[in-house]
Amino acid sequence: MYFYFSIIQEEENGLIKKRILLSLVAVMLILSGCAGFQVGGDKAKTVEAEAEGKVVVDFWSFWGSEIRRPVIDKIIEDFNKSQDDIVVKHTFIPWGDIWTKELAAIAAGDPPDVVINDINATALRGEKKQAMNLSEFLEKDDISERFYPELWDATLYEGDSYGIPFNTDTRILYYNKAAFKEVGLDPEKPPTTWTELEKYAAKLDKKNGNTYDRLGFYPLFGINYDVWMLNASGKNFVDVEGNVEVDTDVNQETLNWLLKWKERYGDNVVNSYKSQIDSQQSNPFFTGKLGMFINTPTFYTQIRDYAPELDFGVAMLPEREPGNGHTSWGGGFVAEIPEGSSHPEEAWEFIKYLTDKEAQEYWAVKNYDNVANVEAAEAAAKSSEMSEKDQVVYQMAVDNMEHTLLTPTPLDAPDFPTLINPEIDNVMLGNKTPEQALKDAQAAVEQLVEENK
């Protein structure tokens, strides 16, 4: 910092300026030198591949972590070795940049050949002609049967697929078996309805003055209000035709139910638990301070790493009332071919490999991630590489797929959550009644749909 002030004080002194300039230039040269080296390396590889008469497929993903990267690179290596015509080149682009970069590349007419993208917005990208219509390939080899139907449907725009499902997730209930035993609940019988959930939570609660030594359950940890409304109604807020179903009796009932929980525990308890969960340092579920918790199946890997001794079980989300359905919520990613790719056929070959059983099972086991390929998911749950507990949770995730709904972005109101979220926030903050908030949200979303039609 001394350095900064000396610049000001000796502004007249050109020598120092010159020196700084020179060192800046030197730094730039070094940096550009590095970049040049990298590009050169890639180029050399590409040139080499082309010399052998192979087609280079440029593949973009955001899997750069030390866990994911080796797994995807191994899959690519296996693919490259499996045939003689195509070489896949993997480019890692950070999560925050990948899709804006993809869009810019498409607009510039020189996009990559395969990109991993969000499954929920696939139809939107199809409509906007960002992703390629894959029906010409699917007519030749229909691979749609490989995947969970809910995932496949999310990739369709006007009946044609614009992306092939790769991985997915769902939401399941984790519960502390030791705590269940302690309060006299059967550790093999997790709650199956909302009423049971409330009853069990009350039993698990351990109050200590103003705070809790153990909180039974709170519905808005790990998931949001929208998952509960999905769980209760089994329907999205906006359907394919653009019908808005926000202000419904079921949603109102759900909102009241959520409010009841908040009133029961109070803001302070909820906030302090929430900040512990958000901080990702000491999840109260690990330490037995939270009896039940809803999260993705991959949350299990955190338990495995940070609380290996925890005696816990997994279950489907409880249903609103018996027979209503244990509907859960999921998302995922697809592999798509951007519009304007120069090697779509070869890209398709790679996507086929990427979503086939072998690669998918490898990804599932090594990353402990849910995959879109049904056979692969079921095989992974029985993989000998997984421990017994690994298998139990994974099997739960696989079974839960049947109850899992996605929330594909509605084409008529792609950004509708920005209109509903503040209304629900207002309800939870006590500024609005559920009736009024849902009515306002309904009107706002309807207007958005109207304008986009």
Add this chain to the structure above:
Amino acid sequence: MKKKKFNYKRQEGLVGYIFILPWIFGFLVFTAGPLLFSLVASFTNYNITSQMDFIGTNNYEKLLFNDQLFWTSLYNTLYYVAFSVPLTTIGAIFLSVLLNQDVPGLRFFRTIYYLPAVLSGVGVYLLWMQLLDPGTGFINMFLGWFGIDGPNWLFDPEWTKPSLILMKLWSVGGGMLLYLASLQGVPKSLYEAAEIDGASKWQQFCYITLPMITPVIFFDVVTSLIGGFQIFQEAYVMTNGGGGPVNSLLFYNYYMWNKAFKVFDMGYAMAMSWILFIIIFILTMINLKLAPRWVHYEGESKR
């Protein structure tokens, strides 16, 4: 004779243009071109990849009359600018005056106060998210020592924007540096003369220091006003890509970015950017018009 001079002048002018050609090229291709394009595209339903049909002033009408989020985002941004610009300016002047005193360890203090301005970006935002945590954060812990029950900061819609302004105040070191430089340029003789005339320290500050640094204040206000309207990153990172509770951190640029890159309604986003441009342009013009009334340049004769 006359003709020759003209030629020479012309030639010199031409050489001048050749010298600034790289800049002219860059300006036309990378600034003026896109600017013009965005103006044209704001009257279309452009979405980068599949369509660009002329739809008249539809985008503008929709924005002004049918989009509540546009007004929410504009209000949030104006609120932020209205508080952050004066506060950071005053804060920076205050700090720089303190650090212009002749006390031991001055360089050390200057360094300390400038440090936050060096740190920037996502790391700082994450740090502040921890500091502002209602339960475990340092700020509420600190307030607790004085028996104050701190607010819920980033979780309470009333406090989200003040949280960001507080965070901005932490990094006034950048502005401080400018003021410090200009404070050093105030001639000592003025203070000496005032002292002889019996002016107090406060009078010296009000009638010598402040007027002498008004050009820098003017510069700082104009640039931070423009910068304030463009707040984006903070909200994007600190709300995990949402709008904050009750959309209280849905800032103008953030909403525009959503429309452009989430919904792919590029024409709409471009119309938004032009409205913002007009707002900032008008405010800057007002600033420039008002400037002669309070900005004092050394050696300038008063009209």
